[in-house]
Amino acid sequence: MATPTYDLLESVTLETAASSVTFSSIDGSYGDLVIVADWGFDGEGDLDIRLNSDTSNHSFVTMANTTSGRASATGENGNYIPASYHASADSGTYPSAIINFLDYSATDKNKSVLVRSGNLASGIEAMSGTYASTSAVTTIMLFSSPNMIIGSTFNLYGIAKESA
């Protein structure tokens, strides 16, 4: 039997400039989470993801086509998975990203993250990330330097994996 899903869990629109947005106490009953982010910076920068406030155990592989050409990079056991990396945004540009967290509440798997992001000024990219922990993800922090500007939006959705 079909189960309607893709439920909006939380929506954040910045009313003041901020260097981070945190979704906490996340409902563990879904299979996957998706964050749709549309933000701006007050200078040149990137947006990063940190799970469960852990400052290690985040690894990633990137792929991009930017104004500087194609690029791919890795990071291992760091404090973030990038939502943007090669296609850094400057003030006046408005990046967007769709960030997928699959089996985020499973306790028998490290966590898998898939990102597509880009901005008109500098390029398009995709990232795969692994959070090397079998703990359920209960907190997701998106953070940046410099600040994200007023009007930046972050929507968190839940996708079911079991029929209702």
Add this chain to the structure above:
Amino acid sequence: MSFMLLGILNSQASGGGGASAYDLLETTTLTSTASSVTFSGLGSYSDYAHLQIRAVVRSNRSSVSDNLDIQINSDTDNNYAYHSIRGTGGSVVGEPAEAQNKIRTESPMPASSDPANTFSARIIDILDFSSSSKNTTTTSLQGSYPRGIGVTSGGWNNTDAVTLLTLIAQSGSFVSGCRFSLFGIKA
């Protein structure tokens, strides 16, 4: 796909009151190893325009990686083509393939020699799957650390409606715990 999904999201966020446009249809979570996973009877989902598979996978192959391939309607002949772009961590590579017997979703999934408990996430879209006037097209986004990140466009050179999808571990088997969820997306 992003615009299509964003359209769905916007519709839900605005509380438009319409019927759901994105439904979970089936989930298979493996309790033992399996060399393939099949979704059959897809003709009963013809009121949806598109299908999406969200999968979390790992292989038991005695190596560092394995591939995940797709076959449609049990067709094992060379009626498929695919084109991938893939980031390896050191470079970006493209891999076209025509006259194939499967659609390969590059990049590979982790296998036995990769870190324990590490899986690959895959989001696979099958567009206009019940059309009888178009060859079937797929797109997918997949990756894991350290195997890489990839995007694949696939084609099945047949205008038959898709009634059966088989996901295959190329060299090994999917391990217990792998999860495959099938969703329907309405137009």
